[in-house]
Structures are given as structure tokens and as C-alpha cells.
Amino acid sequence: MTVVEEVTRYVGVELHEEDDGRIVGHVDLADHLRGPDGAARPGTLLTMLDSAGGLCAGLAALPEGWVVSTNLAARFVAPARVGPIRMEAAVSRVGRNNVVATVAISDEGTGVLVADGVLTSAILVPEQGPPQWTRPLVLGRERAPEPQPMLTEWLQVRTVDGGVEMPLDEIYRNPWGIMHGGIVGMLVDLAAGGRTTDVVLHFLAPNRVGPVRATARPLGTRSDGTVQRVDVRDVGADRVTAVAIVSSS
């Protein structure tokens, strides 16, 4: 199993396991993680949420199995402008089939809560067995060299009718060979306009072939912004792989 995924290196996620099972992580708020307004892009925050919550859930599923993300939800409370960013994930429930982990993301530079999220994962038993870790686990000390390309450039995103599309190169895949859930989150945010304030993302099927396309459909406009439905599609496999409901400012 690849211990450090490319997306983890790109975002610069460092994670470690606490004695009580929580996963705590940090990310330096580098320029390539910021959007046009100078704050961390919601999509990169979703990647952090998925990484910290997924690892926390996976460790809770051991020794019987490991996990895949099925549902990721977050409300963005305040922008992250200073950094470093801190993630703290804790397991709320371990069931027979799934694990629920809550994740709080804060900006240590300002001390404010940035996002409040929850990740639900399904427990699966991989063919080769669950990954073997040295405990307590420390992950992600290996950083990609600076400077990194900006997010849209790194993802090779191009605009298509009603949304965005990206190739499914090796660097976007997780150890199971499918698109990393955090990258799906990045794509959803970009399709919705990059100003996500609230997202619920259901992972329905893996992205295996590519290219992967996300298209947004406005549902309505309220006093606090627009509500959109975003479909993610594995174009090469001709199937919908994720559905999200996104509120944007």
C-alpha cells in the first residue's frame, strides 16, 4: 500500500495519532492552496477533512477491515487566511458496517473554527487484508518540493458545459486505484464555482477510468446564497460516481 498519496503530498498534510484514537493534523497554508480571495479553497479543506477523518475511521475499523468514504459533509464557518491549519478527527460511532468520524478544522493563526465536518465510511475487507501500520501512526512528513502549481493547474481542470473535467492520472488515485475522495471534493467545489459554504457529498461508485466530470445545476437562490446539485461522472465508465448538494455564497 502506498503510504503517502500524491494528493497528501500536494496539500502537505501531516497527520498523527493521539493516545485516545483521535487523529490530529496540520497543513501550512501555502499559496497553491489558496483561492482568488486569498483564503484556503473549500476543496482543499475537504481533502484535509477526508484525509484526517478517513484515517481516523480506518484505524477504528482495524483489525477486521479498512474503510472507504461513503459520505462527506462540511459546513465552512469562517475563511482560513493565516494558517497553519489544524485538523482534529474523532470517531463518533463504530458499527458493524460503517464508521462515523467528526472533523473540526481550525486556523491556528487566528484561532477560529474554519469548518465542522463529518465523514461516514463503509468498512470493507481488502483482498490483501487491512494495511499494516506502525502505531502510534505518523503520516505525511514527506512533503512535495515548493513551489507547487496552483490547484486548477495541478488537477489539469478544463471547463466544460455546465462544469469542469479532469483526467484520471495516476497521481489522483488512492491506494485502491480509484480517484481519491478528497480530489472528488476539490472537483465538486470547482464545479459549483469555488465559493462553497456547505456541502454534502455522497460517494456512489468509484472513479476508475476517467476523465472525471462534475456538472452543477442551480436549485434555488436564498438570502445566503445559491443551492446547487453537483453530479460527478466517470465519463470513461459512463456512470455517475458521486452526487453533492452545495451551498455557495
Next chain:
Amino acid sequence: MTAYPPPRHLLWDLQLRFDHGDGASRATMPVVPGLCGDDGQLRAGALTTLVDVISGGLAAVTAQPNWIATADLTLHMTRGASTGAVEANARVLRAGRTTVVIEIDVVDGGGALVALATASFAVLPRRDINPDINRVREAGAPGTAAPDSGLTMPYGERLGITVVDAAHGVVEVPVTDWARNSMGAFQGGAVGAVLEAAAEAALRDASGAPLVVTDIHATYLNFGKVGPLRTRSVVHTADDQRGVARVELIDTGAESRLMTVARIVATRSLP
């Protein structure tokens, strides 16, 4: 086994009519004053009940012969509804070995989208205590409600919700037969009404503005079977246009076990 739902039950009093097909379901609910807030619009917590019933039924049909448990429910309102009836249409997004995902759109009498909701269900091995979904389908068929059924007071009041501490979003509610589901636990959709009451109290107190709940994302961790159920809330942000709160629901009669964690958004108004 006692027939479910009993003669006096929220499913009858909310006058839900539903039809669970294979792969899709449809349900209607009249918009009555008891389901509306002080702005005269249908409450999000009323819609979660409709959404929970229709999605749970469809998920149970889809998961047969296994049974299901609600894992999470989300609701995003896009416009208000104050008269007539709303119609919910549910479809299966995913029917996997361990998970069923349902999407539900709710429209008003003119066909305009009122809310979009999603619900995820964990697929569980069937046990003897699980109801026969086909029997539930029959019970929910049109024309089976008691003749005097109907909601004659605000939904929250009928549930027995009391605000204990508005500033901290603390509300309490008993677990009565009127609001139990087929498993004997507090109905998941009615949980939405409790979460709504807690968040609304806290966010209105924090903002000083008449915010109304528009989005609910609830993650269900455990059943609430004993009661009273009690919330605790944290206001993340609140101004005169928008507020966000985190609400937790515990069953005080079951060693204060955590039942549900939720994230709630409230805004000033809906179109």
C-alpha cells in the same frame, strides 16, 4: 406484535400519503398551520419527517430481504411553502451491499422545488423484530388514516418539545408512542424537528434576528428509546442574515447516550 403505526400516531396526524414502488416512491403531505413557523412557511423539521418516511420506506423495499437503519439525512430548502400540499419524490441513487442512498425532491403544488434531500441507510441482516415492509406499505396506503386524524396544534408542541435554555440551544422532548418508529425508537424525521427547535432557539438568541432553519444535516448514531431526549448546541456563527449551529441530541434516560449529531443552517427568509 402490535400493529404499526398505532391509531394515534404522527404519520396519521401529518396525513402523509405514500406509495413505495420499486426504485422510486412518492408521498404527499398537506401544508397545515401546525407545520408552519412564525413566518407562515412550512418548517424544515416537518419536511424531515416526510423525507424520512418516504426514503426509509424506499430503502427498506430496496434492501429486501435485509433491513435498514438510517445513517444520515440531509435537507436543503430552496423556497417556502405556505398552502396546499407538498409532494416528495424519492429515487435510489445507490443500492450497494452495505449502503443504500436515496435522493428526494420536494415540490409545491405548482411543481416548484421546495427542498432537496438525501438519506443514507446502512443495510443490516434482517431480524425477527423487523417489520414486514410490504405490510407497512399497505398501512400507509391512502384512506387508512383515522377519520379524526390531523394536526390541531404546532408540530413541536404536539411532540412535546420544551425549550430549556434558548441561549445554549437546549430543548427537551419525551419519547411517546405518538412519535415512535416501527423499531420503537423516536422517529428519525421527528428528530429533525427537535434539532430545528434547538438550533432556532440558539441562533435567534445569538443573532437577535428571526432566523428560520433551512438546512439540516443529521448523522444518526444510536436510537432514542427511553427519553426524555435533550439537545446541546454550539453556535458557530450568527448574524442578522444567517447562522450555523452544531446540535447534539442525547437520550437522558439511556445513560445520556449520544443519538444524533447535526449541523444546522438558518437564514433570514426563503423566496
